[in-house]
Amino acid sequence: MTRGGIRFDGVTVAYGDTVVLDSLDLTVETGEVMALLGPSGSGKTTALRAVAGFVRPTAGRVLIGGQDVTGLPPYKRGIGMVVQQYALFPHLRVDANVAFGLKARKAPRGEIAGRVAEALEMTGMTAYAKRYPRELSGGQQQRVAIARALAVRPGVLLLDEPLSALDAQLRSGMLTELAKLHRDLPDVSMLYVTHDQSEALTLADRIAVMDRARLQDCGTPRELYRSPGSAFTASFVGSANLLTGVWCGTDVVEVAPDLRIRVREGAADGPREGDVTVCVRPHLVGLGEPDGSGLNVVRGAVTGLQWRGSSHRVTVAVAEGCEVTAEVGELRVPPGLGERVALHFACEDAVPVGVPGA
Amino acid sequence: MLWVVPPLAVLALTFLYPLTLVVRQADGYGEVFRQASFRDALWNTVVIAVGATAGALLLGFVLALVIAFVPFPGAKSLSRFIDIFLAFPSFLITLALLFVYGSRGMANGLWTDVTGNGTGPFDFLHTPWGVLLAEVTYFTPLVMRPLLAAFSQVETAQMEAAASLGARAPRIVRQVILPEALPALAAGGSLVLVMCLNEFGIVLFTGAKGVTTLPTLIYGKAILDGDYTGACVVAVVNVLLSAALYGLYRLLVARVTKGGARRAGA
Numbered sequence: 001m002t003r004g005g006i007r008f009d010g011v012t013v014a015y016g017d018t019v020v021l022d023s024l025d026l027t028v029e030t031g032e033v034m035a036l037l038g039p040s041g042s043g044k045t046t047a048l049r050a051v052a053g054f055v056r057p058t059a060g061r062v063l064i065g066g067q068d069v070t071g072l073p074p075y076k077r078g079i080g081m082v083v084q085q086y087a088l089f090p091h092l093r094v095d096a097n098v099a100f101g102l103k104a105r106k107a108p109r110g111e112i113a114g115r116v117a118e119a120l121e122m123t124g125m126t127a128y129a130k131r132y133p134r135e136l137s138g139g140q141q142q143r144v145a146i147a148r149a150l151a152v153r154p155g156v157l158l159l160d161e162p163l164s165a166l167d168a169q170l171r172s173g174m175l176t177e178l179a180k181l182h183r184d185l186p187d188v189s190m191l192y193v194t195h196d197q198s199e200a201l202t203l204a205d206r207i208a209v210m211d212r213a214r215l216q217d218c219g220t221p222r223e224l225y226r227s228p229g230s231a232f233t234a235s236f237v238g239s240a241n242l243l244t245g246v247w248c249g250t251d252v253v254e255v256a257p258d259l260r261i262r263v264r265e266g267a268a269d270g271p272r273e274g275d276v277t278v279c280v281r282p283h284l285v286g287l288g289e290p291d292g293s294g295l296n297v298v299r300g301a302v303t304g305l306q307w308r309g310s311s312h313r314v315t316v317a318v319a320e321g322c323e324v325t326a327e328v329g330e331l332r333v334p335p336g337l338g339e340r341v342a343l344h345f346a347c348e349d350a351v352p353v354g355v356p357g358a
Numbered sequence: 359m360l361w362v363v364p365p366l367a368v369l370a371l372t373f374l375y376p377l378t379l380v381v382r383q384a385d386g387y388g389e390v391f392r393q394a395s396f397r398d399a400l401w402n403t404v405v406i407a408v409g410a411t412a413g414a415l416l417l418g419f420v421l422a423l424v425i426a427f428v429p430f431p432g433a434k435s436l437s438r439f440i441d442i443f444l445a446f447p448s449f450l451i452t453l454a455l456l457f458v459y460g461s462r463g464m465a466n467g468l469w470t471d472v473t474g475n476g477t478g479p480f481d482f483l484h485t486p487w488g489v490l491l492a493e494v495t496y497f498t499p500l501v502m503r504p505l506l507a508a509f510s511q512v513e514t515a516q517m518e519a520a521a522s523l524g525a526r527a528p529r530i531v532r533q534v535i536l537p538e539a540l541p542a543l544a545a546g547g548s549l550v551l552v553m554c555l556n557e558f559g560i561v562l563f564t565g566a567k568g569v570t571t572l573p574t575l576i577y578g579k580a581i582l583d584g585d586y587t588g589a590c591v592v593a594v595v596n597v598l599l600s601a602a603l604y605g606l607y608r609l610l611v612a613r614v615t616k617g618g619a620r621r622a623g624a
Binding site for chain 1: 513515516518519520521522523524525526529533534537538
């Protein structure tokens, strides 16, 4: 059986004139969890389906475990797949569902029972082996679907929005279990398609951000969060204040005629001239006058105030058409709307993320 | 319980009362049963009905499978055509078959043109095989209609999951599509069975010379021979046969569907 690792080699998928995936180059290492993160219509599911073999690339190659599988039918690709709507076989009991792939791949008869038991054990579904899918809850059905995909011991596991049909509480529980599963199966590459940034941040070793059929950015969750490569990544991975302005010095951006901020010192992010967008994470913005020096300070009237239980989100109009939101711990005495306040953030936390509109 | 009275009254007036009249008219069972023509007709009826049902189920399943799952241009219009086909009178099909396979039909014409022989090789339309062919042709759409509806309910995701797990097309048909289509297959089959048992037009048009079934026997006795009591005897047998075969069929279906579930669970 092919072992782990997926490589997209200039994979393009088009229907007529509509390009749904535009020359994707991406490598998922053996044992790595790669999240494909993006809004609907960004091409992420198409990319996954190209690996599964349900979508034929118009150009480019797909490699699994180093082998070119572009022309192979799905049943020869040696993958496991889990989809949003579970897709269990309704007339088969749980154990028969899990055994399906083993029988289809002609596993030795004597091995099947043991491997079914092993897969059910891994997903905590041993007690439900004799149930029918309709007798299980959504979360349990998804566990069976995962067990069914794992029973064939695939080198590559494809997960297409696997948690989207579950409610929020169940989702976070399943997320923890998927992380554990990943630790238990260190050789299995996982491609995890989601539109939910928290799933991607929690589970993925690396995140590939997709938008409008293209790969926008790729990196570890921490890299993408700390140093997003584009305004789109900044807003899609975590929340962001995006301030547009003009370079007026190597580390200084003029956001408004009387408002200049000092940004993170030069990294390899292109020439520092012309227009620029700066990302500041709301939770890195403090409310009030700063204690120390060397911080950016912006002042203005409060235009929005949200209480979120453990935190407050305070939005301040710092210049004409420019608002900054700060996420701060719950305030005992929150400012009133219209009240003038100061916000501060470190230069290090103001990250240039490219040219606006690019 | 009062609400059952009106439908029961209508049923009694239009169906049950005439039926009792038929049963009361029937006389001389022994004599009719001893006739070779009756035993032939009984045998023909059962064999043709069972054969045509099996044929229609098989052909209908394959055709519906192709229309539903093999993408080809015109699949939709073909599926529409099936609805129109169902509205045709049955003897029209028979006429069409006559034009194709009849002694002066296209197939034989082609043969005589090519070989120069006086007659062609196709001469089965007036045998039970001709009736069988006509009934399968005519009743297959009856199986396809519920099947196409059932197939449209099969989740694409299930078939894709099966394929990703390593299943090829035959296994997907057998283990994913067929189990979900069984109820529709059973419904179509029972309809065809009952319709075949009582089919009159097709048998009259095709098999008229050599093949007699119970319905044509009733017609012959009553209209041609004026033997009404004998016709009523055959009619009673026909009704009982329909009910019995239908009952047997449902029993078989129940066993198969349950057995399928049990096998799948093992």
